[in-house]
Amino acid sequence: MSSSHGKNTDPMPPGSPRSTGPERSGGRTLRGVGAAEFVETRATRSSVAVRFEHVTKTYRLYKNDRARLKAALLPGTPYAAINANNDLSFTIDRGQSVAFLGRNGAGKSTALKMITGVTAPTSGLIEVHGRVSALLDLTAGFDPQLTGRENLVLRSRLWGLTSEEITELLPGIIDFAEVGQYIDQPMRTYSAGMKARLGFSFASSLKPDILILDEVLAVGDRAFSNKSLTRMQEIIARDGITLLFVTHNLSSAAKFCTRALVIDHGTLQFDGGIDEGIAYYENSTN
Numbered sequence: 001m002s003s004s005h006g007k008n009t010d011p012m013p014p015g016s017p018r019s020t021g022p023e024r025s026g027g028r029t030l031r032g033v034g035a036a037e038f039v040e041t042r043a044t045r046s047s048v049a050v051r052f053e054h055v056t057k058t059y060r061l062y063k064n065d066r067a068r069l070k071a072a073l074l075p076g077t078p079y080a081a082i083n084a085n086n087d088l089s090f091t092i093d094r095g096q097s098v099a100f101l102g103r104n105g106a107g108k109s110t111a112l113k114m115i116t117g118v119t120a121p122t123s124g125l126i127e128v129h130g131r132v133s134a135l136l137d138l139t140a141g142f143d144p145q146l147t148g149r150e151n152l153v154l155r156s157r158l159w160g161l162t163s164e165e166i167t168e169l170l171p172g173i174i175d176f177a178e179v180g181q182y183i184d185q186p187m188r189t190y191s192a193g194m195k196a197r198l199g200f201s202f203a204s205s206l207k208p209d210i211l212i213l214d215e216v217l218a219v220g221d222r223a224f225s226n227k228s229l230t231r232m233q234e235i236i237a238r239d240g241i242t243l244l245f246v247t248h249n250l251s252s253a254a255k256f257c258t259r260a261l262v263i264d265h266g267t268l269q270f271d272g273g274i275d276e277g278i279a280y281y282e283n284s285t286n
Helices: 065-073 108-116 148-158 163-177 180-184 192-203 222-239 250-256 274-285
Strands: 028-031 035-041 048-061 080-093 097-101 123-129 132-135 210-214 242-246 259-264 267-273
Touching: 048 108, 048 242, 080 108, 080 242, 080 259, 080 267, 097 108, 097 250, 097 274, 108 123, 108 132, 108 210, 108 242, 132 192, 148 163, 148 180, 148 192, 163 192, 192 210, 192 222, 222 250, 242 250, 250 274, 259 274, 267 274
Parallel strands: 035 123, 097 242, 097 259, 132 210, 210 242
Antiparallel strands: 028 035, 048 080, 048 123, 259 267
């Protein structure tokens, strides 16, 4: 098994920029829970996109809500500890397309959430070099009371885009999403498929350095899924972005990715070529 490495930061809505400061070659280091560290840069000179070094994410499970509240007030309240990720180490170079494979609950999405800063590692070091755009959840970052258009403007502002850039981007995002007149309706009226289309259209239109997708292409009709897959091929070929792709669709993984990381019970079981990774995953699940 070959190895690689990763990151952690303040929570922001998926699809938001990881930093809004000026581009720089140095990193920012934040010390989190326990021995955790996070280094993040906006510079794209580094050959490394993401690095994880001995990253562990531990969740505390309490018996009920009452016990959880008690724990906030009284240290020492009993709990069960579970490692969603356990001593993960891997490095992803800039421009690589990597599939994260594993059963449900294996820890794939937790790793990606730490890369985006949605959650923090308990221990270890994560590095992220470049701008991240992530689509981890169909409804994440959307305000159901705002219209689709208003949500796009809000998310664009969070990305630090100017009014001119937003005006230029919006028509293409809306056209690709195929939500029609619903774009000016509150998003509480949207179906799951419509939210997925709008979210993917936004995330894939920003030309990020790192694009993270978590099973989102499995939602929606076949025509839009094919359209989204085509767009992914185009932006990978044209922009040379780094793609981190969580999927159970092995044919899609083979189509877009050249490398596979197989995770099981929070640990890295395989790191190598996509064909070998798929074969390893299929054998391990039989």
